[in-house]
Amino acid sequence: MKAVVLAAGEGTRIRPLSGSVPKPMLPVADRPLVAHTVDAAIDAGADEIVLVVGYESETVREFFGATYRGVSVSYAVQTDQNGTADAVNAASEYLDGPFAVLNGDNLYDPSAVAALFDSCPAVCAIEVENPRNYGVLSTDDGTVVDIVEKPADPPTNLANAGAYAFPERARDWLDVPASERGEHEITDVLARVIDEFAVTPVTTDRWMDVGRPWELLEANEWKLGELDRSIEGEVSDAAQLEGDVVVEEGATVKPGVVVEGPALIRSGATVGPNAYVRGATLLGEDVSVGNAVEIKNSVLSRGTSVSHLSYVGDSVLGRNINFGAGTTVANLRHDDESVKFTVKGERVSTNRRKFGVVAGDGVKTGINTSLTPGLKLETAATTRPGEVVERDR
Numbered sequence: 001m002k003a004v005v006l007a008a009g010e011g012t013r014i015r016p017l018s019g020s021v022p023k024p025m026l027p028v029a030d031r032p033l034v035a036h037t038v039d040a041a042i043d044a045g046a047d048e049i050v051l052v053v054g055y056e057s058e059t060v061r062e063f064f065g066a067t068y069r070g071v072s073v074s075y076a077v078q079t080d081q082n083g084t085a086d087a088v089n090a091a092s093e094y095l096d097g098p099f100a101v102l103n104g105d106n107l108y109d110p111s112a113v114a115a116l117f118d119s120c121p122a123v124c125a126i127e128v129e130n131p132r133n134y135g136v137l138s139t140d141d142g143t144v145v146d147i148v149e150k151p152a153d154p155p156t157n158l159a160n161a162g163a164y165a166f167p168e169r170a171r172d173w174l175d176v177p178a179s180e181r182g183e184h185e186i187t188d189v190l191a192r193v194i195d196e197f198a199v200t201p202v203t204t205d206r207w208m209d210v211g212r213p214w215e216l217l218e219a220n221e222w223k224l225g226e227l228d229r230s231i232e233g234e235v236s237d238a239a240q241l242e243g244d245v246v247v248e249e250g251a252t253v254k255p256g257v258v259v260e261g262p263a264l265i266r267s268g269a270t271v272g273p274n275a276y277v278r279g280a281t282l283l284g285e286d287v288s289v290g291n292a293v294e295i296k297n298s299v300l301s302r303g304t305s306v307s308h309l310s311y312v313g314d315s316v317l318g319r320n321i322n323f324g325a326g327t328t329v330a331n332l333r334h335d336d337e338s339v340k341f342t343v344k345g346e347r348v349s350t351n352r353r354k355f356g357v358v359a360g361d362g363v364k365t366g367i368n369t370s371l372t373p374g375l376k377l378e379t380a381a382t383t384r385p386g387e388v389v390e391r392d393r
């Protein structure tokens with residue numbers, strides 16, 4: 001079966017992390033987010049991948065090329081991000097026969113994707129506590145009979161987990177009218193398929209939609225948690241690596257370092273001397289973590305430096321950031337409330353008791369900067385020495 005993977009969006013809710021790379025190309029463990037989707041499709045038996053690209057599409061093309069893991073990859077360009085059905089429609093010239101549609105910013109359980117392919121027409125479903133935030137599926141006698149978006153009074157607690165196996169006929173139904181929010185939605189295509197075919201709900205225990213910065217952290221928690229210990233880089237005898245720690249070839253771990261897995265130290269990264277890295281943590285390519293620095297449950301993207309006397313906890317740092325000596329991140333509120341974060345101008349709860357900061361590419365902090373929980377530092381923002389930063393900048 002061909003798998004259409006949607007990767008045309010910018011990811012406005014995940015800004016500033018999507019400043020130079022589209023959300024699907026943000027790092028999740030050792031690969032971009034969308035590579036986990038494509039891998040799940042290939043593991044499920046996809047014989048061709050069609051990637052729908054748009055925003056910063058070159059980064060996606062460079063990563064996958066024309067063939068990925070021996071499977072042919074085609075690219076369809078969606079010029080304006082007018083919705084998920086519109087995105088699949090952009091790929092319609094590649095479609096002959098049944099086809100799967102997966103979101104390039106979702107993490108799937110690969111075995112659920114395999115079951116989806118085997119059960120076409122089918123949709124992945126997951127039981128959730130609060131179905132009001134999802135597309136909700138109703139079933140009857142093992143078949144999906146309805147889907148309703150974010151209902152006030154959900155008929156079931158079965159949420160649409162964003163993975164579809166459509167029959168060939170669905171190719172003719174992609175041109176759906178715009179929804180209330182002005183987008184052409186794949187769920188309206190699913191509704192038509194439900195009307196005309198017996199659609200199987202394939203239940204999955206684990207699924208994740210990465211929309212906001214702390215969800216990128218949670219995606220890393222998931223995928224770093226699947227690592228098996230592997231030490232290929234240069235590790236000092238006076239360093240201590242505990243649990244599932246991966247040190248890639250070309251990475252260096254100096255004396256006095258303690259790493260508690262799960263942690264991934266990518267090629268070109270340097271840690272220590274005397275640093276403490278706690279899981280789940282990703283230190284991306286060419287990251288530098290120096291003397292007397294503690295990093296806990298965080299993502300540091302390519303080229304970022306936290307070189308001296310600093311603490312970073314439950315945070316997501318973009319590329320080529322420099323944290324000055326003594327920069328300290330607070331990740332817990334004194335009132336013990338969940339940390340809040342501003343998404344597209346609105347304060348929302350992260351539902352996390354511990355969450356630190358999100359910093360865009362090229363941020364520079366002055367020495368002894370203190371950063372409060374849930375803070376957002378935009379691309380290339382700076383702080384002055386000794387500043388206590390309590391508001392986004």
Ligand code: TTP
Pocket residue numbers: 006007008009010011012013014023024052078080081082083084086087103104105106183211
């Ligand atoms: P969304 O997460 O709804 O949109 P987005 O990725 O643009 O993010 P944001 O809302 O923060 O701006 O998209 C779901 C998936 O579909 C995701 O993989 C991106 C993809 N997509 C497209 O390819 N084209 C589109 O027009 C839209 C709306 C989404």
